Amino acid sequence: MADHKILGDTASKTPNRTTGGWLNDLTRARSAGPVLADHPAPGTGLSTTAVHAGTHDDPRTGAVGTPIYQASTFVLNEHQYESVEEGFARDRFIYSRYGNPSQWAVQEKLAALEGAESAIVFSSGMAAITSTVLALMDKGAHVVASSDLYGGTFNLFNQEFPTLGMSCTMVDSYDFDAIEAAIQPNTQMMYFEAITNPLLKIIDIPRLAEIAKRRNVRLVVDATFAPPIAMRTLEHGVDVVIHSASKYLNGHSDLIAGVAAGPRKLIDMIWPRLLNYGGSLDPHACFLLERGLKTLAVRMRAHEESATALAHYLESHPKVKKVFYPFLKSHPDYATAKRLLKNGTGNITFVIEGGDAAALRLVNALRIPKQATSLGGVESLISLPFNTSQATFTTRQRADVGIDPGCVRLSVGIEDAADLIADFDHALSAIYAEKENAYA
Amino acid sequence: MRNSIPTSALSEFVNEVASSPEEALMDYGIEINWESGTRSRTETKSMKVGPHQVSRSFTWKADEPRQLMGNNHGPNPQELLLSGLGSCMMVSFIAGATAEGIQLESVKIDFDATLDLRGFMGLGTNATVGFPEIRYKIYVTGDATPEQFAELHRKSVSHSPNAQTILNPVGLTGEIISTQIQG
Numbered sequence: 302m303a304d305h306k307i308l309g310d311t312a313s314k315t316p317n318r319t320t321g322g323w324l325n326d327l328t329r330a331r332s333a334g335p336v337l338a339d340h341p342a343p344g345t346g347l348s349t350t351a352v353h354a355g356t357h358d359d360p361r362t363g364a365v366g367t368p369i370y371q372a373s374t375f376v377l378n379e380h381q382y383e384s385v386e387e388g389f390a391r392d393r394f395i396y397s398r399y400g401n402p403s404q405w406a407v408q409e410k411l412a413a414l415e416g417a418e419s420a421i422v423f424s425s426g427m428a429a430i431t432s433t434v435l436a437l438m439d440k441g442a443h444v445v446a447s448s449d450l451y452g453g454t455f456n457l458f459n460q461e462f463p464t465l466g467m468s469c470t471m472v473d474s475y476d477f478d479a480i481e482a483a484i485q486p487n488t489q490m491m492y493f494e495a496i497t498n499p500l501l502k503i504i505d506i507p508r509l510a511e512i513a514k515r516r517n518v519r520l521v522v523d524a525t526f527a528p529p530i531a532m533r534t535l536e537h538g539v540d541v542v543i544h545s546a547s548k549y550l551n552g553h554s555d556l557i558a559g560v561a562a563g564p565r566k567l568i569d570m571i572w573p574r575l576l577n578y579g580g581s582l583d584p585h586a587c588f589l590l591e592r593g594l595k596t597l598a599v600r601m602r603a604h605e606e607s608a609t610a611l612a613h614y615l616e617s618h619p620k621v622k623k624v625f626y627p628f629l630k631s632h633p634d635y636a637t638a639k640r641l642l643k644n645g646t647g648n649i650t651f652v653i654e655g656g657d658a659a660a661l662r663l664v665n666a667l668r669i670p671k672q673a674t675s676l677g678g679v680e681s682l683i684s685l686p687f688n689t690s691q692a693t694f695t696t697r698q699r700a701d702v703g704i705d706p707g708c709v710r711l712s713v714g715i716e717d718a719a720d721l722i723a724d725f726d727h728a729l730s731a732i733y734a735e736k737e738n739a740y741a
Numbered sequence: 742m743r744n745s746i747p748t749s750a751l752s753e754f755v756n757e758v759a760s761s762p763e764e765a766l767m768d769y770g771i772e773i774n775w776e777s778g779t780r781s782r783t784e785t786k787s788m789k790v791g792p793h794q795v796s797r798s799f800t801w802k803a804d805e806p807r808q809l810m811g812n813n814h815g816p817n818p819q820e821l822l823l824s825g826l827g828s829c830m831m832v833s834f835i836a837g838a839t840a841e842g843i844q845l846e847s848v849k850i851d852f853d854a855t856l857d858l859r860g861f862m863g864l865g866t867n868a869t870v871g872f873p874e875i876r877y878k879i880y881v882t883g884d885a886t887p888e889q890f891a892e893l894h895r896k897s898v899s900h901s902p903n904a905q906t907i908l909n910p911v912g913l914t915g916e917i918i919s920t921q922i923q924g
């Protein structure tokens with residue numbers, strides 16, 4: 302065994318064997334990771350962590366930054382064969398659907414940012430959600446979820462669950478009595494989103510965690526709208542945190558990825574579903590995500606700065622009826638936001654006079670924000686619920702979930718606040734002037 | 742995977758339980774409803790694995806042969822008892838073999854037991870109501886010596902919860918909640 306190098310996590314060893322021994326003689330215990338090499342964290346701040354955690358220089362050439370390991374497969378020796386036989390193949394490099402150094406580097410960075418023992422990256426946020434949910438649910442199991450879930454997750458629960466013999470009860474995420482009352486003997490999971498879309502409700506996660514622990518169910522939270530600079534979700538008692546990494550984590554609107562992070566025990570249960578469902582992330586996408594993450598802290602500060610200034614401007618505009626930004630005192634969850642969020646984000650939702658027709662004129666008149674779905678990129682993105690995320694709803698159904706006519710979803714990028722305000726000022730003036738002329 | 746059990750995960754679970762004993766507490770339950778005659782239907786209740794609720798949606802039926810006033814629609818309670826005993830001994834045997842590093846190819850346990858129904862019928866003989874003896878043979882092929890298999894057999898029985906429940910006195914604490922109907 303000594304002839305070949307261990308290709309993988311060198312701290313991970315095969316369980317010992319004792320002839321005539323029993324289960325209590327097994328000594329291998331769980332540990333954080335897997336990690337490629339022992340690289341001590343150079344600091345504890347989240348900016349330092351974002352830059353350095355998981356990232357390693359090329360040992361052969363000294364090239365700075367993690368190389369891109371663009372390989373589907375790895376040269377095998379007895380250590381990899383042993384890991385398969387003894388059930389710790391996650392800790393060795395075998396095949397890139399199982400694990401790849403490019404994946405490990407970005408997983409280690411994400412785990413460090415979330416304060417997690419372990420993380421897995423996926424080929425999309427939905428791959429992360431599907432693998433996590435199905436890892437933690439058994440035949441006949443039930444989930445209690447928020448009634449304003451992201452559409453993709455709603456479709457998983459609504460369309461796929463019945464086929465798999467699973468079920469879901471959706472409840473108002475503010476109504477803790479209803480959440481608790483929905484828990485059944487076969488409930489295995491509570492599934493919520495840290496900040497909802499599009500009304501940006503800030504969910505009281507510590508309260509949900511208290512219910513989940515007392516009722517012996519797992520709490521899984523999609524924190525796509527609240528990346529770790531804004532909130533370290535696991536610190537509030539969540540079992541597994543999930544992100545669409547295509548949004549703030551990557552931050553450049555140039556890849557699709559997802560991540561699940563949490564205790565090694567649970568992430569090791571999710572890993573076989575990564576293998577079975579096949580949602581592995583390509584090494585080049587891992588490199589892009591790792592590079593994007595290095596600037597997460599400065600990007601989040603810039604998102605907050607520009608979004609806060611623009612939210613204040615919009616709130617003062619006579620044609621803007623409502624503005625939802627968690628750090629505005631007028632936001633219904635301002636107190637919860639101040640308690641749970643360490644940093645703001647770029648998401649603002651607002652309602653303008655003149656309904657959806659006026660909103661459509663506005664997005665066409667703006668020059669900086671791109672008219673596109675998604676969020677969390679360095680460039681501002683803008684879209685309307687009535688013709689995108691809630692397009693299948695009637696006006697009445699949209700009103701029932703709090704989406705009024707004229708509702709606009711905005712993800713503020715890191716552009717200068719002054720430019721964004723000038724752009725909105727110009728566009729708002731133009732569209733209402735047009736309308737007044739039209740009726741003159 | 743040895744014997745299709747991830748040894749590393751088994752070892753990690755054992756070591757987790759050593760430091761967090763609450764993870765070792767399993768709460769089980771079943772509910773049995775009388776269907777007709779000697780036939781009844783069993784349904785599993787939710788289980789708790791440590792402090793975590795787990796869905797268990799399994800049902801099965803038990804019946805007696807026609808000779809015993811049943812309709813032979815399912816295994817009878819004695820067969821289910823032997824099945825519960827033998828399946829538990831099997832888990833214990835496989836887990837123990839895996840922990841030791843023994844590679845198994847096949848394992849079969851063959852059970853026989855004789856019941857004298859005069860005890861059940863109250864016919865006033867010396868016959869015991871339950872099984873006086875349960876006989877079994879384990880047929881195993883694998884890479885261990887006969888001595889190692891003999892030791893594994895001994896250890897697997899001494900660590901099998903169901904074998905130990907049958908071998909030792911156990912409290913059977915029940916109550917009856919009755920409703921009298923008007924004839």
